[in-house]
Every structure is written in C-alpha cells, then in structure tokens.
Amino acid sequence: MEIKKVSMIGMGAIGCSVAPGLFKALGNGFRVIADEKRKSKLESGIVINDETYKFPVVSPEEKGDEADLVILAVKYGHLEQAIVDIENQVGPNTMIMSLLNGISSEGIIAKHYGEDRMIYSLTSINAVMKGNAVKVSLDSGEFMFGEKENIISERVKAIAKLFEEAKLPYSIPENIEYAIWKKYLINTSINPIAAVMRAKNGFFQDLDSMKLVRKSIIDEVQKVSNAVGVCLTDEDCEEILTVSKNYNPNGKCSMLQDVEAGRKTEKDMFLGTLIELGEKYNVDVPIAKFLYHMISVVEEANEKGMQIA
The missing domain is CATH 1.10.1040.10 (N-(1-d-carboxylethyl)-l-norvaline Dehydrogenase; domain 2)
Structure with missing residues (x-):
C-alpha cells in the first residue's frame, strides 16, 4: 500500500505543522479543502516558519479523485461541518485520521463514515498561529497514530512511510x-x-x-x-x-x-x-x-x- 493523495481540512496551527512536509513529499498529490473565503486566502499564501506556502486548494463541492488519506485538523467547533466538507474526497478505500485533541473526534467521524476507515491519532507538536503566520517546532513533539486494535497494519505502515518522506516526527504507540x-x-x-x-x-x-x-x-x-x-x-x-x-x-x-x-x-x-x-x-x-x-x-x-x- 502506498499513499499518493492526501486531502486535509483545517489550516490552523496544527494543520500548518503537517502541511509543509506533506506538500514537499507529495507535491500536487497533497491538497487542502477550503470554502471560497478560506480558499482565496490560502491561495494568496500562508507563512509557516517564515516561508510562504501556496498549497493546492479544492472546495468541498469539487469532485475528483478520492484521497488515499483524509486528515482533519480543524477546531472541535468546526468538526461537524468538516465531516460534511470532506465527503467528495472520501472513496471506498479512503483512510481518515483526526488530529484533533480530546477523546471523542474519532467516534464522531466514525458515525458518518464508518469505524473501519479510522486511524486513531494525536499530536504533541508545539505550534502557534498569529494572524496569517505560524511558528511550528517539530523538534519538541511528535505525531502518534495507530489502529484501534493496536496492530501494525499495512495502513499504519503506509502512513509511517509517508511521514518519513515528509520528515514529520512520529511514533506508533503500543496502545x-x-x-x-x-x-x-x-x-x-x-x-x-x-x-x-x-x-x-x-x-x-x-x-x-x-x-x-x-x-x-x-x-x-x-x-x-x-x-x-x-x-x-x-x-x-x-x-x-x-x-x-x-x-x-x-x-x-x-x-x-x-x-x-x-x-x-x-x-x-x-x-x-x-x-x-x-x-x-x-x-x-x-x-x-x-x-x-x-x-x-x-x-x-x-x-x-x-x-x-
């Protein structure tokens, strides 16, 4: 299994901590889902660690190739809308990973798309957003992910390979x-x-x-x-x-x-x-x-x- 297409929704501090690496690893295989208001803002560029990025952006209404992996990095208050907005990126084999804090987002997403799609995850990355600029420190934290059953599946191996290529710190906890x-x-x-x-x-x-x-x-x-x-x-x-x-x-x-x-x-x-x-x-x-x-x-x-x- 190889992950070639990743769609992400949410370009706050946490989204900006993962986006540059994925973009460098996947090129146009990485895209950000955003409505028209956010789309125009993102297309003008967002500054992350003093470097300006213009990520490929798609609107929720656009239909195209399904993503291999969809990442949600929104605030909790925007989760329900994000679940609706990712629909056109989700196909029969799409994995879904939530970078939200807390213990409930995976269950909420699973009610809409099924538990079998979910990759459980958390992040301890330090990132601060001020206006349209973000400071991210990848040296002081990591992303963790895994199957709910705590098996090292082909899906988990594929995400690990992607994170290595994206130079994103990660670990796969035992539980x-x-x-x-x-x-x-x-x-x-x-x-x-x-x-x-x-x-x-x-x-x-x-x-x-x-x-x-x-x-x-x-x-x-x-x-x-x-x-x-x-x-x-x-x-x-x-x-x-x-x-x-x-x-x-x-x-x-x-x-x-x-x-x-x-x-x-x-x-x-x-x-x-x-x-x-x-x-x-x-x-x-x-x-x-x-x-x-x-x-x-x-x-x-x-x-x-x-x-x-």
Missing part, C-alpha cells in the same frame, strides 16, 4: 487509545485552568498550589477512564504533573490563545466530553462542571466586549 487518554489528561488539566486564570506555562511549572488545582481535575479524568475501561494509573497521573516542566514558561496553551483572540474555546471537547461520560457512567465530575461554566463566562464576556482584569 493508541491509552496514549490518546494520557494526552487528554494533560490537556484537560492545563487548558481549562489556563484559560480561566490567563496563566502561561510557567504557572504550571513553578507553583506548588497549581499542582493541587490540577490534581482535582486529574482525579476526575482518572475515575472516568476507569469507568470507560482505559484505566489511567496513579503513575500516569503523577507523571502528567511533571510534563509541563518541558514547556516554554512564557508559552500559552491553545485554549488560552483562543480566549485572548476572542475565539470560541474547545471546552466541549475537553470538559463537555468528560461531563457526558461522567453522567453515562455515574461518575461525579464537579470540578469539570465548574471549569466548564467558568469558561462559558469568559466566552460570553468576550462576545460582549467585556474585559476580565
């Missing part, structure tokens, strides 16, 4: 679902807190009291993971508290960036999913609910032009 939950544990214990407190990464490195705040939400994620059957361990939870030591202390997580830019956050992906699973499995998650409502306040304040000191 992809477990790896996704561990990343979810990191995100859920940092992003919402940072968004509410306007806290840069340094707050999560130097303040002992912040560890207590994080532990409260970490405990809820662990309890839900046990109910679901993923079973994050106590060691996982302790390890998560040290991960932030590797971050740039002046850096900002994605949810804080969204808040400062006046965008809607991904609170539903991180906290909403946890609340839903808590209700489904009868696990109390009061901290998740509190943070969810606090971020709702921040979003509403942004919408009304109110400043939170």
Whole structure:
C-alpha cells in the first residue's frame, strides 16, 4: 500500500505543522479543502516558519479523485461541518485520521463514515498561529497514530512511510487509545485552568498550589477512564504533573490563545466530553462542571466586549 493523495481540512496551527512536509513529499498529490473565503486566502499564501506556502486548494463541492488519506485538523467547533466538507474526497478505500485533541473526534467521524476507515491519532507538536503566520517546532513533539486494535497494519505502515518522506516526527504507540487518554489528561488539566486564570506555562511549572488545582481535575479524568475501561494509573497521573516542566514558561496553551483572540474555546471537547461520560457512567465530575461554566463566562464576556482584569 502506498499513499499518493492526501486531502486535509483545517489550516490552523496544527494543520500548518503537517502541511509543509506533506506538500514537499507529495507535491500536487497533497491538497487542502477550503470554502471560497478560506480558499482565496490560502491561495494568496500562508507563512509557516517564515516561508510562504501556496498549497493546492479544492472546495468541498469539487469532485475528483478520492484521497488515499483524509486528515482533519480543524477546531472541535468546526468538526461537524468538516465531516460534511470532506465527503467528495472520501472513496471506498479512503483512510481518515483526526488530529484533533480530546477523546471523542474519532467516534464522531466514525458515525458518518464508518469505524473501519479510522486511524486513531494525536499530536504533541508545539505550534502557534498569529494572524496569517505560524511558528511550528517539530523538534519538541511528535505525531502518534495507530489502529484501534493496536496492530501494525499495512495502513499504519503506509502512513509511517509517508511521514518519513515528509520528515514529520512520529511514533506508533503500543496502545493508541491509552496514549490518546494520557494526552487528554494533560490537556484537560492545563487548558481549562489556563484559560480561566490567563496563566502561561510557567504557572504550571513553578507553583506548588497549581499542582493541587490540577490534581482535582486529574482525579476526575482518572475515575472516568476507569469507568470507560482505559484505566489511567496513579503513575500516569503523577507523571502528567511533571510534563509541563518541558514547556516554554512564557508559552500559552491553545485554549488560552483562543480566549485572548476572542475565539470560541474547545471546552466541549475537553470538559463537555468528560461531563457526558461522567453522567453515562455515574461518575461525579464537579470540578469539570465548574471549569466548564467558568469558561462559558469568559466566552460570553468576550462576545460582549467585556474585559476580565
């Protein structure tokens, strides 16, 4: 199996972290799916690490050759529309990979296109978007992917070969679902807190009291993971508290960036999913609910032009 055609939707920070490598590896075999408004913007060029790229762009309405692989790199709030927009790129043998954070996007996509198409994945790449320019660091993270059944299939081998050709850092974890939950544990214990407190990464490195705040939400994620059957361990939870030591202390997580830019956050992906699973499995998650409502306040304040000191 060889991947010759890749279609991707979503050219935010994460999309821009993968697009240059795929474009260099595939040439016109790589294309970005975008509506007319975004299409004209992309065709004028997007700056990634101080280099301007003009990627091939197709509209959702255009019909053509099916892609071997479709990658979704949109924000959670745009996922449902993206699922519709990729339809003309999906053929009988197309694989679908979601680079969204969280634990729910693969299941949502599978409801539309079937579980058999899904390649499970996550990313730990550091990328920041400011206006029409993106700074990406491929040295401090990687892409992870695999089959839900944790077998090294021909599909996984083909994606690995593609990522090697694209010079994109990757790994294939022994248990992809477990790896996704561990990343979810990191995100859920940092992003919402940072968004509410306007806290840069340094707050999560130097303040002992912040560890207590994080532990409260970490405990809820662990309890839900046990109910679901993923079973994050106590060691996982302790390890998560040290991960932030590797971050740039002046850096900002994605949810804080969204808040400062006046965008809607991904609170539903991180906290909403946890609340839903808590209700489904009868696990109390009061901290998740509190943070969810606090971020709702921040979003509403942004919408009304109110400043939170």
